[in-house]
Amino acid sequence: MAHDAGTGIPELTAGDEVRRRDFINIAAVGAASVGGLAVLIPLISQMSPSADVLAESSTEIDISQIKPGQAIKGVFRKQPVFLRNLTPKEIAEANAVSVASLRDPQTLAERTKPGKENWLITMGVCTHLGCVPLGAGEGEVKGEFGGYFCPCHGSSYDTAARIRKGPAPKNLEVPEYTFTSDTVVKIG
Amino acid sequence: MIRILSILVGLFFSLALLWSLGKGAASFISEPPAATVEQAFHKPPRELRLASDGLFGTFDKQQLQRGFQVYDEVCKACHSLRLVAFRDLKALGYNDDEVKAIAAKYQVPGVDPNTGEANTRPGRPTDFFPQPFANDIAARAANNNAIPxxxxxxxxxxxDGAAYVYSLLTGFQEQPAALLKQFPxxxxxxGLHYNPYFANLNLAMAPPLTADGQVTYKDGTRSTxxxxxxxxxxxLVWTAEPKLEKRKQTGWPVLGFLLFATILGNLAYRNIWRDMKH
Amino acid sequence: MSFPWANHYNPQHPFMKWMDEKLPVPRLVYNAVGSGYPVPRNLNYWWNFGFMALACLGIQIVTGVILAMHYAANGLVAFDSVEHIMRDVNWGWMLRYAHANGASAFFVVIYIHIFRGFFFGSYKAPREMVWLLGVVIFLLMMATAFMGYVLPWGQMSFWGAKVITGLFSAIPLVGEPLQQWLLGGFAPDNAALNRFFSLHYLLPFVIVGVVVLHIWALHIPGSSNPTGVEVKSESDTVPFYPYFIAKDGWTLGAFLFIYCAVLFFAPNMLGHPDNYIPANPMSTPAHIVPEWYFWPFYAILRAFTADFFFIPAKLMGVLAMFSAILVWFFLPWLDRSPVRSGWYRPMFKWFFAVLCIDVLVLGYCGGSPAAEPFVMISQIASVYYFMHFLIILPIISSIEQPLPLPFSITEAVLGKDETAASGAVAA
Structure with missing residues (x-):
């Protein structure tokens, strides 16, 4: 609030007295400010994910029906997740790439679980602006590197879902997951 | 002019009201309203004290687990709990695996992933408690025309909900002879059951808890x-207000702070007005 | 406004000077609620409720906008979306209880604010416009509160919507089509719920607009005061800042304490259990009552039980209920007493006390079942209500002998007024 000096604030007298009174006024305004700030906590945190949304943050997917060369789309946190059973040829292609030449250098082994290198599990969310890349569905374009191709802005991913061409800055994200059995993957 | 009009309007409303009053009084005297059986025999709930009562009350988790066991073994056959998810049961002190096991005991509606036909599957922690009946018609058909x-x-x-539930469950009895004498x-x-704690005294639900030991409590409490x-x-206090504890625990610091700030504010107010008589 | 001795805004900082040239909002604030607004020094605590009402409006708008982020206005999911707020949204339970109890708090404060006006004659010239705008705000609040209560889509929501829109069906000829138009159907359903949600979101901002006008109109003559004697000289007033900011500030703290005590420890005290049962068009609750703040008017509505000549009882009740508030619009012209404050009105004082009790009795009857003795009591109480405004006030304002008034506010406070003695009367 705008105000100028000397607008009717009572004339104060002795020095100590003035300091004591000023202190109380400042403390009162301070307390009001602290209260106002504390109120912001619930007002802001109400927008973060609610308990039911957080509870959905793991999902179990059956992979027994996916044959080599096939992929399925699962749902994890209301977003697509690609589960792909790589063929030996695709694995070989992925391993043939010089890692140092990649925009986001990672080997296929780093992006899969030991002993399960044929299971490439990634988010189906382009790291550019979040579109769903093509390539997981039957008959979809896989792009020039044989992995995924994002139609929005032309990002191409290879058979390890690493970014090879186009505007996306990162490889497709590998979510946290574990094999709860040979045929079931728990994501999240 | 406006005052004459206003007095006329005032008289109009007053006369209309007195007319209503007169007619009402006349009929009240000529046919005094008969006492109804509900007025005479409905009882207010019996007193029930719970750990969650009062300004500092918190839930007794052991008791909530026992209560859940009663729901699980008795009530769920007819009554849904559709706003509660299995994951919420963690608040009763169950761990993740126990919650998973509880959820899996329930069959929730699902879809066959191959044929798309409706079926059921074991519940997951994120599921809500399933409905015991497919729809209201099925619920009525199975329950003497009353929907649980x-x-x-x-x-x-x-x-007084908690006391009401407690009183209703323990309140089934024979219809008093005095009632039948007064209201033949x-x-x-x-097919209905007399219960003085139910609003219209007769309830479709048969006494659900009939014998001591009907539920065998895991914690060894005697289940009368x-x-x-x-x-x-x-x-059911917990299912209705799961945030009850958090609410009270938040309330105390808030009130404490407001008291402090109000006192400071009052001191500042006295300061500022010190030399100003008012 | 206004008084020649009001402090003048005089920005020192270059930025504030620049701002003052381009967009003088700081100047507006300074003159509205800052040092530039001289206020009678003798305002008592009954004058704090206007500021509290403003705070309530703020609480309701902030919590309401947030609840709207999580609420879904569809008959199938509305009830569950409210429970989702209560159970899963972070702090949702607190925000919803704050909003539900905030409505009650708002009405408590506004009723005190209105009755303060009744007693101290705040509606009299030159403040008629302040009063009229206030009544408009009250009507808007009632509409907003009613529509808000429908949104959780519980039993009371549904039946409240049905009964209140049913009032309009009492209007001859156009009544039933009007009710169907209001509901967008034959009974409350998605159409009604959606439009109520839309309007419930809109009207508070209309209220904000009328509140601005209310305060603007107030600043033209300046605040009234408990003596009802107009401000005469500088010694009668103090600047709003810091004096009344400090006073309003600490009483706001006290208000929030009571509000939070209810919010955190008895949040359902003022609600009705039936509203935790989802709306069911097939079954009416045993005892339909509106929220407590409508009870006095609800009692007046139900007091008309017999047809009056050719006017059906139902229409009479609706007419009377709306008239009960509409008479407030005429108050400045019904009460012609030259004295504002009830302190100096020996007859009025007693009738005012009876009115307060009368409205409490009406409220109690309105919240009780429609059975004897409550109907008869509310009939008698309604007679007094109309008599008070329409007959008693016009008559006593002509026959009453007011007590002698103090010369000025300063004299009332200090026992003497030196400015007045020297004859320097400013205006």
Missing amino acids: PDLSLMTKARH DARTPA VDQMSRDVAAF
């Missing part, structure tokens, strides 16, 4: 009908 209400909010949806037409119809009724009432 959902219990999630029951203790907030009745006056009020005999409980076949009274104990089971208390426990399930306590459990």
Whole structure:
């Protein structure tokens, strides 16, 4: 609030007295400010994910029906997740790439679980602006590197879902997951 | 002019009211309203004290678990708990694996992934408690034409809800002879059950808790009908207001702070007005 | 406004000077609620409720906008979306209880604010416009509160919507089509719920607009005061800042304390259990009552039980209920007493006390079942209500002998007024 000096604030007298009174006024305004700030906590945190949304943050997917060369789309946190059973040829292609030449250098082994290198599990969310890349569905374009191709802005991913061409800055994200059995993957 | 009009309008309303009053009084005298059986025999709920009562009350988790056991073994056959998810049970002190196991015991509606046909599958922690009946018609058909209400909010949806649940569960009895003497037409119809704590005295639900030991408590508490009724009432307080503890725990610091700030504000106010008589 | 001795805004900082040239909002604030607004020094605590009402409006708008982020206005999911707020949204339970109890708090404060006006004659010239705008705000609040209560889509929501829109069906000829138009159907359903949600979101901002006008109109003559004697000289007033900011500030703290005590420890005290049962068009609750703040008017509505000549009882009740508030619009012209404050009105004082009790009795009857003795009591109480405004006030304002007034506010406070003695009367 705008105000100028000397607008009717009572004339104060002795020095100590003035300091004591000023202190109380400042403390009162301070307390009001602290209260106002504390109120912001619930007002802001109400927008973060609610308990039911957080509870959905793991999902179990059956992979027994996916044959080599096939992929399925699962749902994890209301977003697509690609589960792909790589063929030996695709694995070989992925391993043939010089890692140092990649925009986001990672080997296929780093992006899969030991002993399960044929299971490439990634988010189906382009790291550019979040579109769903093509390539997981039957008959979809896989792009020039044989992995995924994002139609929005032309990002191409290879058979390890690493970014090879186009505007996306990162490889497709590998979510946290574990094999709860040979045929079931728990994501999240 | 406006005052004359206003007095006329005032007289108009007053006369209309007095006319209503006169007619009402006349009919009140000529045909005094007869006492109804509900007025004469309905009882307010019996007193029930729970750990969650009062300004500092918190849930007794052991009791909530017992109450849940009663729901699980008795009530769920007819009553849904559709606003509660299995994951919420963690608040009763169950760990993740126990919650998973509880959820898996329930069959929730699902879809066959190959054929797309509706089926059921074991529940997951994120699922809500399933409905015992497919729809209202099925619920009516199976329950003597009365739909068993959902219990999630029951203790907030009745006056003095927890005590009401407790009283209703323990209140089934023979219709008093005095009632039939005074209101011969009020005999409980076949298929209904007399209960003085129910609003219209006759309820479709048969006494659900009938024998001591009907539920075998895991914690060894003796499961009398009274104990089971208390426990399930306590459990339903939790289902209706799961944030009760957090609410009270937040309330105290808030009130403490406001008291402090108000006192400071009052001192500042006195300071500022010190030299200003008013 | 206004008084020649009001402090003048005089920005020192270059930025504030620049701002003052381009967009003088700081100047507006300074003159509205800052040092530039001289206020009678003798305002008592009854004058704090206007500021509290403003705070309530703020609380309701902030919590309401947030609840709207999580609420879904569809008959199938509305009830569950409210429970989702209560159970799963972070702090949702607190925000919803704050909003539900905030409505009650708002009405408590506004009723005190209105009755303060009744007693101290705040509606009299030159403040008629302040009063009229205030009544408009009250009507808007009632509409907003009613529509808000429908949104949780519980039993009371549904039946409240049905009964209140049913009032309009009492209007001859156009009544039933009007009710169907209001509901967008034959009974409350998605159409009604959606439009109520839309309007419930809109009207508070209309209220904000009328509140601005209310305060603007107030600043033209300046605040009234408990003596009802107009401000005469500088010694009668103090600047709003810091004096009344400090006073309003600490009483706001006290208000929030009571509000939070209810919010955190008895949040359902003022609600009705039936509203935790989802709306069911097939079954009416045993005892339909509106929220407590409508009870006095609800009692007046129900007091008309017999047809009056050719006017059906139902229409009479609706007419009377709306008239009960509409008479407030005429108050400045019904009460012609030259004295504002009830302190100096020996007859009025007693009738005012009876009115307060009368409205409490009406409220109690309105919240009770429609059975004897409550109907008869509310009939008698309604007679007094109309008599008070329409007959008693016009008559006593002509026959009453007011007590002698103090010369000025300063004299009332200090026992003497030196400015007045020297004859320097400013205006």
